[in-house]
Amino acid sequence: MKKNLAYQKDFNLFDAFRILDQEGKGYIIFSDLMLGLKQLKYMPDPIEVDLWMKRYGGFCSISQVKFSQFCRSFDPKDNYYSTLMNRRQSKLTGELAVFSEDTLKLYRSLWRNILTDEGISEGQRQRFERMEDFSVEKMFKMLDLNRDGCFTPGELTQFLAERGIQLEGDGAQLLADKFDGDRDGKVNLSDFREEVRPKSPVR
Numbered sequence: 211m212k213k214n215l216a217y218q219k220d221f222n223l224f225d226a227f228r229i230l231d232q233e234g235k236g237y238i239i240f241s242d243l244m245l246g247l248k249q250l251k252y253m254p255d256p257i258e259v260d261l262w263m264k265r266y267g268g269f270c271s272i273s274q275v276k277f278s279q280f281c282r283s284f285d286p287k288d289n290y291y292s293t294l295m296n297r298r299q300s301k302l303t304g305e306l307a308v309f310s311e312d313t314l315k316l317y318r319s320l321w322r323n324i325l326t327d328e329g330i331s332e333g334q335r336q337r338f339e340r341m342e343d344f345s346v347e348k349m350f351k352m353l354d355l356n357r358d359g360c361f362t363p364g365e366l367t368q369f370l371a372e373r374g375i376q377l378e379g380d381g382a383q384l385l386a387d388k389f390d391g392d393r394d395g396k397v398n399l400s401d402f403r404e405e406v407r408p409k410s411p412v413r
């Protein structure tokens with residue numbers, strides 16, 4: 211999905227952000243995103259929007275998401291595509307018309323995917339929270355197969371494979387990236403704890 215969008219000749223992250231940041235502040239707040247997505251003809255679940263803000267705004271300062279933080283959510287991991295996407299000329303008008311109908315459709319779908327994923331992750335966190343015998347430390351120890359204090363996509367793959375779950379393509383890498391909150395390439399216990407902790411009130 212991210213790659214499809216990167217292939218759209220008129221797509222670039224500057225304009226994609228500017229559509230949401232109508233005032234050109236350089237960051238977006240919750241209401242900017244709600245309104246921007248509404249303009250894109252997508253009515254998001256406010257809880258999912260809030261989760262996204264928390265993830266990309268940093269779990270400590272939840273009020274705003276800067277352009278660079280927004281890019282982290284949208285940049286395909288693959289360097290070739292991200293260069294492709296960033297190099298293009300941007301118009302920075304904030305109007306939807308900077309993109310073609312097809313591009314807008316893909317942009318809207320990508321937002322839907324991203325926000326739905328946030329909702330699914332939170333559902334899983336809340337399930338863990340409700341499990342009486344769940345322990346973050348114990349779970350982490352199970353994932354850190356070689357006991358070096360962090361787990362890698364390889365360890366994640368092996369852990370899941372032993373339980374009959376096969377991840378396709380770069381699934382293990384994407385999953386590990388999600389846990390790696392401080393983006394140092396390793397998932398340690400504090401990254402893991404932060405990702406597993408519920409981010410909205412437990413339902």
Ligand SMILES: [Ca+2]
Binds near residue numbers: 353361
């Ligand atoms: Ca390890």
Ligand SMILES: [Ca+2]
Binds near residue numbers: 391393395397398401
């Ligand atoms: Ca880390």
